Structures are given as C-alpha cells and as structure tokens.
Amino acid sequence: MTKPIGHFTSYTINDGSLLDSLQEEYGSTVELMTRREKLYLIQAIAIQLCDQSPGFCRDEIYVVGHQINSSLSLRDREGLLEALINQVRSSNSLPA
Incomplete structure (x- = not known):
C-alpha cells in the first residue's frame, strides 16, 4: 500500500506549504499524477541533489x-x- 506524502516528509495538514498544495492537487499519495510525471519529478529532484552533493x-x-x-x-x-x-x-x- 502506498503511504501519504506526510509519511516521507515534514508535511503537516493544512500548513500552506508546497507539500500541502501538492497533496491538494494530486492526492495524498500523488495518485493523480501519471507514472511519467512521477518519474520526471524523481529525475528533477535527483539531478538537483546530485549537483549539490560534493565530489x-x-x-x-x-x-x-x-x-x-x-x-x-x-x-x-x-x-x-x-x-x-x-x-x-x-x-x-x-x-x-
């Protein structure tokens, strides 16, 4: 079973954050995003984290x-x- 965004992040319900907006728009488990959209976001986050990592x-x-x-x-x-x-x-x- 897929867990909600808050399980993996510091998200608090109705906190007005980007995570709150994402949950409102795409569901608590981002079930309203396509597989391709989820993979794109994984890629975008990973590239940025990689660029910020030393070495x-x-x-x-x-x-x-x-x-x-x-x-x-x-x-x-x-x-x-x-x-x-x-x-x-x-x-x-x-x-x-």
Whole structure:
C-alpha cells in the first residue's frame, strides 16, 4: 500500500506549504499524477541533489548506470531505485 506524502516528509495538514498544495492537487499519495510525471519529478529532484552533493562520480558509475538500464528488468530497476533512495536518506555512503 502506498503511504501519504506526510509519511516521507515534514508535511503537516493544512500548513500552506508546497507539500500541502501538492497533496491538494494530486492526492495524498500523488495518485493523480501519471507514472511519467512521477518519474520526471524523481529525475528533477535527483539531478538537483546530485549537483549539490560534493565530489565526483567515478567513471565506472557511468558504466554501471548504462548496464542497469540495459540489463535489469523494470521491476528490478524500480527496486534498485528504492534501495538507493533508502541509502541516500540514511547516509550510508562513502565520504565524498
């Protein structure tokens, strides 16, 4: 079952924030967005967070990205995306 925006963020009901507006417009679980729109927002947020993170990617990571997109099933790519998000949120990464 999908959890509401507030489960993942600091959103408080009727707080007048952007998250409040998003929930009002697209539903508490953003169910009124298309899959493509959700993936676009994931991409937009990830690019911005990446740009703000210190350091550089090792060359091999670009190769791994290509391998992931060309070799893994849709379900495995979605699962890997979720695993990576969990790692980013818990900060279990090597220092930059």
